[in-house]
Amino acid sequence: xxxxxxxxxxxxxxxxxxxxxxxxxxxxxxxxxxxxxxxxxxxxxxxxxxxxxxxxxxxxxxxxxxxxxxxxxxxxxxxxxxxxxxxxxxxxxxxxxxxxxxxxxxxxxxxxxxxxxxxxxxxxxxxxxxxxxxxxxxxxxxxxxxxxxxxxxxxxxxxxxxxxxxxxxxxxxxxxxxxxxxxxxxxxxxxxxxxxxxxxxxxxxxxxxxxxxxxxxxxxxxxxxxxxxxxxxxxxxxxxxxxxxxxxxxxxxxxxxxxxxxxxxxxxxxxxxxxxxxxxxxxxxxxxxxxxxxxxxxxxxxxxxxxxxxxxxxxxxxxxxxxxxxxxxxxxxxxxxxxxxxxxxxxxxxxxxxxxxxxxxxxxxxxxxxxxxxxxxxxxxxxxxxxxxxxxxxxxxxxxxxxxxxxxxxxxxxxxxxxxxxxxxxxxxxxxxxxxxxxxxxxxxxxxxxxxxxxxxxxxxxxxxxxxxxxxxxxxxxxxxxxxxxxxxxxxxxxxxxxxxxxxxxxxxxxxxxxxxxxxxxxxxxxxxxxxxxxxxxxxxxxxxxxxxxxxxxxxxxxxxxxxxxxxxxxxxxxxxxxxxxxxxxxxxxxxxxxxxxxxxxxxxxxxxxxxxxxxxxxxxxxx
Amino acid sequence: xxxxxxxxxxxxxxxxxxxxxxxxxxxxxxxxxxxxxxxxxxxxxxxxxxxxxxxxxxxxxxxxxxxxxxxxxxxxxxxxxxxxxxxxxxxxxxxxxxxxxxxxxxxxxxxxxxxxxxxxxxxxxxxxxxxxxxxxxxxxxxxxxxxxxxxxxxxxxxxxxxxxxxxxxxxxxxxxxxxxxxxxxxxxxxxxxxxxxxxxxxxxxx
Ligand SMILES: Cc1ncc(C[n+]2csc(CCOP(=O)(O)OP(=O)(O)O)c2C)c(N)n1
Ligand code: SF4
Numbered sequence: 001x002x003x004x005x006x007x008x009x010x011x012x013x014x015x016x017x018x019x020x021x022x023x024x025x026x027x028x029x030x031x032x033x034x035x036x037x038x039x040x041x042x043x044x045x046x047x048x049x050x051x052x053x054x055x056x057x058x059x060x061x062x063x064x065x066x067x068x069x070x071x072x073x074x075x076x077x078x079x080x081x082x083x084x085x086x087x088x089x090x091x092x093x094x095x096x097x098x099x100x101x102x103x104x105x106x107x108x109x110x111x112x113x114x115x116x117x118x119x120x121x122x123x124x125x126x127x128x129x130x131x132x133x134x135x136x137x138x139x140x141x142x143x144x145x146x147x148x149x150x151x152x153x154x155x156x157x158x159x160x161x162x163x164x165x166x167x168x169x170x171x172x173x174x175x176x177x178x179x180x181x182x183x184x185x186x187x188x189x190x191x192x193x194x195x196x197x198x199x200x201x202x203x204x205x206x207x208x209x210x211x212x213x214x215x216x217x218x219x220x221x222x223x224x225x226x227x228x229x230x231x232x233x234x235x236x237x238x239x240x241x242x243x244x245x246x247x248x249x250x251x252x253x254x255x256x257x258x259x260x261x262x263x264x265x266x267x268x269x270x271x272x273x274x275x276x277x278x279x280x281x282x283x284x285x286x287x288x289x290x291x292x293x294x295x296x297x298x299x300x301x302x303x304x305x306x307x308x309x310x311x312x313x314x315x316x317x318x319x320x321x322x323x324x325x326x327x328x329x330x331x332x333x334x335x336x337x338x339x340x341x342x343x344x345x346x347x348x349x350x351x352x353x354x355x356x357x358x359x360x361x362x363x364x365x366x367x368x369x370x371x372x373x374x375x376x377x378x379x380x381x382x383x384x385x386x387x388x389x390x391x392x393x394x395x396x397x398x399x400x401x402x403x404x405x406x407x408x409x410x411x412x413x414x415x416x417x418x419x420x421x422x423x424x425x426x427x428x429x430x431x432x433x434x435x436x437x438x439x440x441x442x443x444x445x446x447x448x449x450x451x452x453x454x455x456x457x458x459x460x461x462x463x464x465x466x467x468x469x470x471x472x473x474x475x476x477x478x479x480x481x482x483x484x485x486x487x488x489x490x491x492x493x494x495x496x497x498x499x500x501x502x503x504x505x506x507x508x509x510x511x512x513x514x515x516x517x518x519x520x521x522x523x524x525x526x527x528x529x530x531x532x533x534x535x536x537x538x539x540x541x542x543x544x545x546x547x548x549x550x551x552x553x554x555x556x557x558x559x560x561x562x563x564x565x566x567x568x569x570x571x572x573x574x575x576x577x578x579x580x581x582x583x584x585x586x587x588x589x590x591x592x593x594x595x596x597x598x599x600x601x602x603x604x605x606x607x608x609x610x611x612x613x614x615x616x617x618x619x620x621x622x623x624x
Numbered sequence: 625x626x627x628x629x630x631x632x633x634x635x636x637x638x639x640x641x642x643x644x645x646x647x648x649x650x651x652x653x654x655x656x657x658x659x660x661x662x663x664x665x666x667x668x669x670x671x672x673x674x675x676x677x678x679x680x681x682x683x684x685x686x687x688x689x690x691x692x693x694x695x696x697x698x699x700x701x702x703x704x705x706x707x708x709x710x711x712x713x714x715x716x717x718x719x720x721x722x723x724x725x726x727x728x729x730x731x732x733x734x735x736x737x738x739x740x741x742x743x744x745x746x747x748x749x750x751x752x753x754x755x756x757x758x759x760x761x762x763x764x765x766x767x768x769x770x771x772x773x774x775x776x777x778x779x780x781x782x783x784x785x786x787x788x789x790x791x792x793x794x795x796x797x798x799x800x801x802x803x804x805x806x807x808x809x810x811x812x813x814x815x816x817x818x819x820x821x822x823x824x825x826x827x828x829x830x
Contacts, residue, residue, distance in 0.1 A: 175688035
């Protein structure tokens with residue numbers, strides 16, 4: 001964190017959320033990693049000891065939220081950071097907890113959406129959960145606000161004894177800005193003597209629902225005077241831009257480019273329940289209103305409803321409902337400039353000064369750069385083996401995929417055929433593995449990573465066994481959560497004090513698959529034999545591959561210089577006629593030299609794992 | 625608002641040190657009295673994908689993404705990524721410093737696609753940006769590569785370009801404050817800054 005003045009620091013939105021949690025007096029954090037939310041928890045973890053806070057990586061987001069509720073019931077303030085998809089997993093519990101209440105401690109959920117899906121398998125707006133669960137929601141727009149909303153959210157949660165949601169997006173969580181800090185008070189967290197009574201909704205959930213709606217009504221009134229909401233109060237403005245979250249900054253910048261016009265820009269931070277009184281004040285005297293928010297028209301639709309009720313229909317509204325703002329993808333200043341221009345009836349030229357022709361010419365030079373497995377990543381080896389099996393089966397193989405670094409299999413000759421939510425590889429295989437009775441001819445493989453296994457695979461694996469699905473289940477066990485930055489999980493070899501290492505083998509074994517073996521992902525011929533053997537058998541076959549994440553290995557300081565170098569034996573190489581190593585295996589340490597018609601090993605890139613040696617059918621890649 | 629915010633865009637590939645380069649420049653900006661905003665992409669794209677770091681130095685919290693055409697200085701750590709960034713964000717006001725380093729993609733390694741010719745990329749960059757400086761493969765640049773501080777070599781060059789709005793002395797100080805060990809980075813920074821004096825802006829031959 002970069003210091004400015006005494007208490008001003010440059011920090012990311014995620015670091016600011018963590019700082020806000022400490023200033024608020026949070027004592028408990030349970031979370032599961034996911035971009036772009038991960039650093040909230042890692043920051044808290046790095047400061048946990050100093051501030052006496054308990055922080056854990058839970059097995060999944062539902063467990064994390066349940067653990068946080070437990071803490072809050074017991075009087076300890078809790079925070080539960082997660083990515084958008086995580087809230088889907090936790091939502092079943094959330095839509096019960098809202099009615100039961102979160103008790104005296106206080107519970108803040110931070111959900112980080114990822115417009116455009118930079119690091120996600122979908123694009124979603126998680127704000128509908130605040131509507132579905134009738135819970136209050138904040139949307140900070142700067143790193144400063146990210147810090148400032150957490151104590152406010154915690155106060156509301158304590159006062160009304162319900163969870164409070166804070167919504168972030170990638171561009172807030174992962175951007176850095178100056179934040180003015182408050183003191184972190186010295187606190188000794190002590191639990192309540194008991195938990196509240198009646199932490200269940202039966203026999204009258206509908207009455208609990210009514211109580212919650214009453215609370216929400218009170219909160220809407222409170223929100224109408226919240227100092228977090230603001231407007232530029234531009235004199236004489238007849239156009240109002242209502243913006244939420246990071247989009248507010250795009251709106252401010254866009255409005256400054258129209259300085260001859262008078263535009264008022266409002267920042268709505270409390271986006272559920274809608275502060276009706278405040279909004280009516282903002283809308284008074286306006287001729288037109290533009291809504292700017294990331295992903296869904298969440299505030300837009302609520303305001304349109306409000307105006308229909310109160311007959312403010314003389315105002316002309318612009319936003320996603322009429323196509324002024326795009327309904328998919330991520331916003332930026334340029335898109336907002338365009339939207340402002342359209343809503344005030346101006347024609348703006350593109351801000352840039354290049355001609356479309358120049359740009360077209362330039363674009364023609366570019367080659368796409370999809371993410372790839374790192375050099376030496378053993379996930380590549382396993383998919384290589386799977387590709388070989390697919391060839392042997394004349395393509396009659398379906399690989400149901402899952403979420404992790406190994407999802408890159410979709411870019412690896414389509415070695416992985418499907419990819420939805422965590423755990424859905426083995427889940428969808430439960431269906432695919434029953435289709436032989438209807439004449440489905442393909443063999444079915446489901447793949448998963450180890451962190452994914454603990455997160456969501458176990459119920460589906462039990463289902464597969466119980467129903468006799470014909471599936472080969474492959475776990476690529478690299479002992480870490482690689483994709484999101486190497487967080488430990490129950491099976492990791494290095495564990496924090498007081499946490500025990502679980503055995504993935506024993507868990508799989510307890511489900512009693514019809515065939516179970518451990519393989520070595522570093523050994524390609526072995527992996528091919530093992531998978532081939534397994535897919536020939538009937539029933540549920542489980543294979544766990546010892547796998548290596550090379551980035552994790554580097555982090556732990558493993559050196560490879562003393563391993564034998566790999567060299568190219570030019571006499572054996574068949575050149576362009578074969579080219580399997582470079583054109584098909586695609587290790588970033590192998591380059592094709594057109595002039596010599598042979599592969600070249602890029603010494604600065606190669607980690608000497610030797611995987612390519614087995615890939616060459618002509619014995620041209622060798623240990624030196 | 626400051627009369628003119630300073631917008632710097634760093635383009636590269638995961639693992640080239642663009643995040644650290646961004647931190648150095650932002651630290652320097654803080655010491656010069658700016659309110660920097662740094663927009664970064666990381667996460668899954670880091671596994672060998674393109675990485676863009678947006679630096680916006682002003683006295684208010686600007687949006688974390690530089691608008692189209694508003695980049696003042698483009699720091700291109702990788703040749704083709706420099707062009708990708710220029711297409712999406714640069715214009716006539718942009719001064720670009722571009723490294724000759726190429727990082728192949730799976731498709732260009734295998735020969736399935738051709739990595740574009742350096743000359744064509746530079747011509748194209750020059751058709752978009754106001755000024756383009758293509759770094760010569762001097763021994764100092766190779767030294768920076770060897771000590772894994774190519775990022776600081778380019779930061780040095782860029783600091784010279786942005787001298788008026790952000791004194792290079794402050795950038796240098798930021799390196800000694802936040803990079804450890806600072807020595808190889810400081811040397812690369814100094815060499816990059818010195819290279820500005822001997823490098824002329826690229827003129828297309830066509
Ligand atoms: C519900 C949900 N939570 C979190 C994530 C973020 N995420 C993507 S992959 C992944 C875990 C990958 O770990 P693992 O299964 O061990 O595979 P590896 O990356 O190590 O190969 C996570 C947590 C997500 N996509 N969905
Ligand atoms: S980060 Fe690790 S698991 Fe992910 S691609 Fe790289 S080596 Fe493989």
